[in-house]
Amino acid sequence: MKILIKGGRVVDPASGQDKLGDVFVSDGRIVDSFKDKPERTIDAKGLVVAPGLIDLSARLREPGYEYKATLESEMDAAVAGGVTSLACPPDTDPPLDEPGLVDMLRRRAKALARARVYPVGALTVKLQGARLTEMAELAAAGCVAFSQANTPIADTQVLWRALQYAATFGYPVWMRAVDLWLAKEGVAHDGEVATRLGLPGVPVFAETIALGTLLELVRATGTRLHVCRLSSAAAVALMRAAKKEGLPVSCDVGIHHVHLSDMDLGYFDSHCRLEPPLRSQRDREALAAALADGTIDCAVSDHTPVDEDQKQLPFAEAEPGATGLELLLPLTLKWGAERKLPLAKTLACVTSGAARVLGVPSGRIAAGAPADLVVFDPQAPFRVTPEALRSQGKNSPFLGYELAGRVHATLVAGNVVFEQE
């Protein structure tokens, strides 16, 4: 299949190139040009053509939580949001701790033929932090990394051994930095807002102590570590120093945390009940700046569909998480506009930056690269309403907001998998 995407503003975050032109797609790959007539032409005049988004954390809720969302609904949401690759954390039910589960997930995703799905395997059996999973078998089944999702390992001995074992085979480990004991029962940033609202707090040092432990273990083991969902200025500073030191580390931030702070909890808005908790304005500013200066490698949606019943509860009892696949692009554009970044640099944190962490050849527009592409209008308004979201998760702190950025078409491996009617 040959497709010509004609006359768009072609933005390649990997090279920083941003110019008007055509993009040629042939047999699932981007090519320099072709002579024969294209089977399809997509008119991209006035639109941006960019690599499809790569989201390093999107919960598809299968297996186990099909009442919250299904693979179908969430894969639809992904491509409608311009996401062409996504990594899904292992916190399904049962967790992704057996090759059979991973295999089934990949098969189901493949059959749907929408976004590429990269499963992240459980680091320990049932995410219980006690026994290592069969990492080599899980990797053979398609796991790209190993993680504990939101469940930290309390036993530092197990954590050390898990990192050591992963390092043996060169598997990357993706971890959130959170001290189990310090974060226990906490539901909000331990600061003035939580004090005023009477909500149990999670102190910043619940993150930095755990991060210090992780970094020290990276020094000891040489494991490739990706730190998920940074939440505080202090954690950013630790990551900056670790990178300067030359440790094999990378990190991401949830896109909501770039825009919101604990002030947004307002009067107990359970849509702002997120994991990690939204922290202070100062922390938010540090995260937004670190994403721009490259200390943070990429932004993720941390897509978590939650059913309405689980959000219509008192703040502390509400299930944490927000829907995000369809908001990742507009919220990234909003961040870039606020920091006055060039579009190529803005998009890098959800394309080439994420591709580098994932170790995949997508995330760029260059001859030979997979034709995973998004065509979007960066100015078109997108009003966030439950009806506008294809995801089964309608839970968003941005409900009612008008954002900018609307996807016209999404291509995965040279196939048009989404088109705006």
Added chain:
Amino acid sequence: MPRNPQLNANGELQHLLSIEGLPREVLVQILDTAESFAGVTERDIKKVPLLRGKSVFNLFFEPSTRTRTTFEIAAKRLSADVINLNVAASSQSKGESLLDTVANLSAMQADVFVVRHASSGAPYLIARYVKPHEHVINAGDGRHAHPTQGLLDLYTIRHYKKDFARLTVAVIGDVLHSRVARSLIHGLTTLGAPEVRVIAPLTLLPAGVEALGVRVCHDMREGLKDADVVMMLRLQNERMNGALLPSAQEFFMTYGLTAEKLALARPDAIVMHPGPMNRGVEIDSSVADGPHSVILPQVTFGIAVRMAVMSIVAGNR
């Protein structure tokens, strides 16, 4: 930030959820109204018809004796029908959700929901979903707020001290877990009390508590010096021995109120406690029963204050 959910479009009290964010005039209106009701409770016929024909549902998801009883008495003195639900023992244990419970009661023609819940913010959630003619009164939510307790504390202070403008108030004990402390502090700062001190070990103070407008002391002698009002907080049994405190005995030694420590306060200082008291833990019996204590009048005032709140939010106008 959305509009304050307890006020209607005209700035009148629609629900009472927290003292925080209430204008000074509203607080004064409640205290003045309570004062006018104080006489009713001493009459032979202790009833006024302000809530005649209305239904007040006491919805307690957490056990309570004093607060529930005083709300019941207050509602009855306003001629309302009162229905007490001990929800902890009924539908919630069968898995019914909070909002479903409220919707069912709403279908039984409720006018006022008096809600106590272990989770901070629960009454806000209910207030968001009730019908326009229904009113929610927070009777204590998690660590967040206990506004009628705060108001009766303010009433008590005004009764004995008249003017807030020169007062030094010491709040002593487990501020971290205390909704009573938060409500009182918001009320005092709104009414212009110039010095509010919180006295507690670091383990019982929430992060950034100074931002509430209080001075932090760790030493009882420093904190009690020249205080006009001493408010003792209850220490829950389960918090006495563990990571927050080593023992009830040591707490009494360091932060318990004794006659000897109270002597540092002003000679006419009043001593308050929201109850139930732990004698010999946060307060010595000689102080609790002594001449400075206004702990029992607090309970009496609580009825007038709750009558005032219910008549203002739901009274026949």
